[in-house]
Amino acid sequence: MKSDSYINISRRNLLQAVAAACALGTLPLSTRAQTAAGAKMKIGVVGSGRVGGAVGGAWVKAGHEVMFSSLNLEEDRKLAASLGGGARAGTPREAAAFGTVLLISVPYKALPGVGKDLGDLLKGKIVIDTCNPIVGRDGDMAVAAREKGAGLASMDYLPGARIVRAFNAVGYARMAAAAGQKERAGMPIAGDDRNAIAVASALIRDVGYEPVLVGTLAAMGKHLIPGTPLAGERSPDEVRRVAVTLK
Ligand SMILES: NC(=O)c1ccc[n+]([C@@H]2O[C@H](COP(=O)([O-])OP(=O)(O)OC[C@H]3O[C@@H](n4cnc5c(N)ncnc54)[C@H](OP(=O)(O)O)[C@@H]3O)[C@@H](O)[C@H]2O)c1
Numbered sequence: 001m002k003s004d005s006y007i008n009i010s011r012r013n014l015l016q017a018v019a020a021a022c023a024l025g026t027l028p029l030s031t032r033a034q035t036a037a038g039a040k041m042k043i044g045v046v047g048s049g050r051v052g053g054a055v056g057g058a059w060v061k062a063g064h065e066v067m068f069s070s071l072n073l074e075e076d077r078k079l080a081a082s083l084g085g086g087a088r089a090g091t092p093r094e095a096a097a098f099g100t101v102l103l104i105s106v107p108y109k110a111l112p113g114v115g116k117d118l119g120d121l122l123k124g125k126i127v128i129d130t131c132n133p134i135v136g137r138d139g140d141m142a143v144a145a146r147e148k149g150a151g152l153a154s155m156d157y158l159p160g161a162r163i164v165r166a167f168n169a170v171g172y173a174r175m176a177a178a179a180g181q182k183e184r185a186g187m188p189i190a191g192d193d194r195n196a197i198a199v200a201s202a203l204i205r206d207v208g209y210e211p212v213l214v215g216t217l218a219a220m221g222k223h224l225i226p227g228t229p230l231a232g233e234r235s236p237d238e239v240r241r242v243a244v245t246l247k
Contacts, residue, residue, distance in 0.1 A: 040064045041203065044099025046092045046114060047106035048076050050172040051130050055103060058179055058207035060087045069095035096121040101199060104158070105130040105167075108145060109138035115157040123160035126196040128203070130167040132225045151190055151221015162196035163217060164189055166204060168224040169231035178208030186212045186239035188230045190220040210236040214243040 040063045045056040048068035056066045057079075065086035068076040076089035096102055096118045106114055108131050115122065133142035133150055145153035154163055166189040167175060178185060187209035191197040201211040214220045214230065220243070223230050229242050 040086065041199075042098055042100045043067070043203070044090075044095030044097070044102045045069060046095055046102060046104045046118070047110075047131075048079055049105065051167060051175065052103060052105035053079060054172045054176040055105070055130075055167060055207060056087075057083055058176060059203065060085050061179065062206040064203075064206070067095040067098040092117060093121060096125070099125070101126045101128065101203065102161075103128045103130065107131070107137055108133040108142055108150075111154065111157040112141070115159065118158075120160075122158055125161050126193075126199050127158055127161040127163050128167070128200050129154045129158070129163050129165050132168055134226075146222070146225070149218065149222030150225050151217030154221070155217060162191075162193040164191035164193075164196050164200040165217065165221050165224045166200060166211070169226045169228065170233055174233060175207065179206075181208055184208060184210040184236065185233045186210050186236035188212050188214045188220075188224060188239050188243065190215055190217050190224055192216050192218075212236050212239040212243070214239070214246075220246070 043056070043059055043064055043066045045052045045066060045068045048056060048070045052068065056068055060066050060083045063086065067088050067090045068079050069090050069092040070076055073089060073091065080087040080089040090098060092114065102125055104114060104127055111131055131154065133145035133153065135142045151165055154165065166187055187204050189197065189200065189204070189211050191200070191213065197213055204211040214223070223246050229246065230239065234242070
């Protein structure tokens with residue numbers, strides 16, 4: 001991979017991407033209004049556990065409207081009440097309908113069911129995918145997903161979604177604290193849709209990381225899991241240096 005294949009998404013890049021998407025009519029109207037103005041976004045969290053709770057909570061603190069969902073609506077109501085501000089709770093389908101952007105953060109073995117349950121709500125939706133195939137937890141389907149590559153496997157399970165893999169290989173406890181750090185850590189991300197990458201990048205910045213696009217879902221999605229050289233926390237430049245060594 002050549003270093004010039006990185007896209008380092010700046011705010012200027014984001015505005016350009018949003019403007020281009022508006023001109024082409026490829027970005028939903030609600031996304032155009034929110035991102036172009038730099039205003040708050042509506043985010044649906046599907047899987048409000050450790051990662052979904054930490055990142056979703058950080059987005060609430062950053063001023064976004066976040067609907068939390070899981071298999072336990074009562075817990076999600078408690079979480080939303082504890083966060084206040086723009087936090088609310090709903091079912092996974094309600095969160096998917098609510099969010100202009102979705103954070104899907106469930107055990108990998110739940111991903112096929114989530115894709116089926118959310119169905120048409122995923123079509124064209126920007127989805128930030130934190131989910132990792134972990135063999136010890138997810139079983140044989142995780143073996144298959146690792147062989148295929150997590151980026152491609154997630155595309156199969158979430159058809160029609162504009163996926164950006166992110167938050168895959170940093171511990172959830174760090175995610176809640178990142179916004180308070182002086183030096184931004186790099187957040188390696190992989191994706192295929194330029195506008196989805198731009199919108200996800202702005203949201204990643206809002207929780208204190210510097211997004212570093214390391215490549216496409218097919219080429220680099222497989223490296224965005226724990227235990228690979230990109231796992232852990234490092235500076236944006238270090239993320240770039242490591243990424244060029246990977247195929
Ligand atoms: N933990 C980390 O530090 C970390 C870091 C990076 C990436 N990841 C990856 O991110 C994903 C989430 O990890 P986590 O640690 O946050 O897991 P977690 O704490 O177990 O949370 C998973 C969440 O998914 C919900 N869920 C499960 N099945 C669902 C379904 N069918 N529909 C809707 N919600 C469903 C669970 O709801 P209930 O509680 O109601 O069952 C729970 O809220 C995993 O794939 C993991 O490998 C984890």
